[in-house]
Amino acid sequence: MKERLWKNVWVVLYVVLMGVLAIATFLEHAYGTTFVQTHIYHACWFCGLWGALAFGLVRACGECRLWKRLPVLWWHGSLLVILGGAMLTYLTGEKGYVHLVQGQEVKSFIRTSDQQTRALPFSLSLDSFRVVYYPGTEAPSDYKSYVSYKVNGKWKEEVISMNHILSVKGYRFYQSSYDPDLSGSWLSVNHDPWGIAVTYAGYLCLAFSSLWLLGSRRETFSRLLRHPLWRKTGLVWLGVCAFQLTAQARPVSVLARQD
Structure with missing residues (x-):
């Protein structure tokens, strides 16, 4: 029960953060970068949100005993590295x-x-x-x-x-x-002498851990691929994708320029 609670808390924090970032993108187009940096990116509440997300992530890793699932632990650790890079950018950039x-x-x-x-x-x-x-x-x-x-x-x-x-x-x-x-x-x-390098390292770790998750036979994605229902419908989806690629590869009609 406690494991599920911390997992839900982390998911809620993540969804809230993604929503704030989406709103900030629209506000930046409307009011400019300076407005967004002052009222969102450099605001105390936004830094607190990042901190709460990092704390929830660490707590979720401990409660879920992710050290027994290395691909998942690596994936969550990559997010912490990315958060650390963002913090370095804020402090030293x-x-x-x-x-x-x-x-x-x-x-x-x-x-x-x-x-x-x-x-x-x-x-x-x-x-x-x-x-x-x-x-x-x-x-x-x-x-x-x-x-x-x-x-x-x-x-x-x-x-x-x-x-x-x-x-x-x-x-x-x-x-x-x-x-x-x-x-x-x-x-x-x-x-930004430190933040960019750390953030890029986090993204590389995230890509590596994502591939590891996809290839691990113990994780959800691999079990889905082995499911009988996927085996029955997989060929149908491949056929649909092949048809779409063929349709996109057809030559596009071009109208002649009228002088």
Whole structure:
């Protein structure tokens, strides 16, 4: 009874967290990233929710004796590693912005949290800025900053766009905005030396444990595959999937352009 109770508590916390993250996504589109970071991501109640989820996860592992089921224990441990990476990002990560102007060398950025200037371990300058339009229209398709950065006495060139970031010594630069006369570019700066690495390690462990769960003969998925009902209907589902793939592979009719 107690085992089931803790499992239900963890599931409820997980569902609530997923709902909050979904709401935060819509709020970010409506009110901007700063609003969401202030009222949700950096709020005490949100950190408390993460902490409660981690505590419930650890307690569920103990109550359910998951050390006897290594794939499940590994999967739950992966979630804890991901939570740890998120906490490291919150404690050690820095976010800010930098304004680049052609002909000026920049060695610092403005931190968003307190508007203080933080030094960069390298130099950065803007060579030119360009707005790319869709062919035959005035609708922008991309914004590109052609920059140069100096590391260990050597200058290197790079292009920062909406779909391409610049990563130098743990600092990641994203295209954010630009000056109306195209003489300057605004870049978002993200410095997270520990959180990203730990989070990615957690995701790798999660993928490995998921494959382990799928292949383990003691777990639910393997038992479902061996069930007689699945064996009878499995070929039907494979046939349906094959039919859908064949239908999607058919050539699509294209209308000729009318001049």
